Amino acid sequence: MARRxxxxxxxxxxxxxxxxxxxxxxxxxxxxxxxxxxxxxxxxDRLSAGGRWSFRLTANPVHTIRRTKDEPRKITAHVTLVHQMGWLLDEQRQQRCGFRILEKPEERRLLPDGTTHKGRPHTGDRYELSVTDTRTLSFAKSRAGEGARRSGPVTVVTVTFDGRLEVTDPHALRRTLTQGIGKARAYGCGLLTLAPLTRDRTPA
Structure with missing residues (x-):
């Protein structure tokens, strides 16, 4: 979906x-x-392999966890910047979605790659990607029908990404644009928007 x-x-x-x-x-x-x-x-129809675009995505980055091996897995939101960006930078996810996030040239990288204080890898300032907004939304969810009892509140963590991408699979990207990315699409998440690059600062 294009944006203005x-x-x-x-x-x-x-x-x-x-x-x-x-x-x-x-x-x-x-x-x-x-x-x-x-x-x-x-x-x-304009999408073609190798084409480069600016993008914005508001998504619900999640993963599954369990505290013990006997406990069923539970879906939970990524809450740190490193994990939120890592969710979108996942190579398999990008491949399924039909694009790759562009890398910055060396002279524009302000932070080196490395590891967090817990020893987990992070990408530093390597990619044309930033998190511009994070929100935790909570609202009541009621069942259909008059007089229906309300269930527990629904909580959704939304993250807005801005960046630049290159098309790797036009067909997959068309599907991504029309169907969305990730969880909580019923609550407005997963919408990817594109805009033409005004100036391509990335190396060929």
């Missing part, structure tokens, strides 16, 4: 990836207040 500046956008429901919409200050069409739509297919 920092404006959020949303897909229309008239078909998978058929159009994309942006909120606007003054509605041009009274039948569609507050939104303008554009065809989405031209952007999807």
């Amino acid at each position: 500046g920092n404006s959020p956008c949303a897909r229309c429901s008239r078909g998978l990836g058929s159009c994309v919409g942006w909120p606007v200050a003054a509605p041009a069409d009274p039948d569609r207040p507050g939104w303008q739509t554009r065809p989405y297919t031209p952007l999807l």
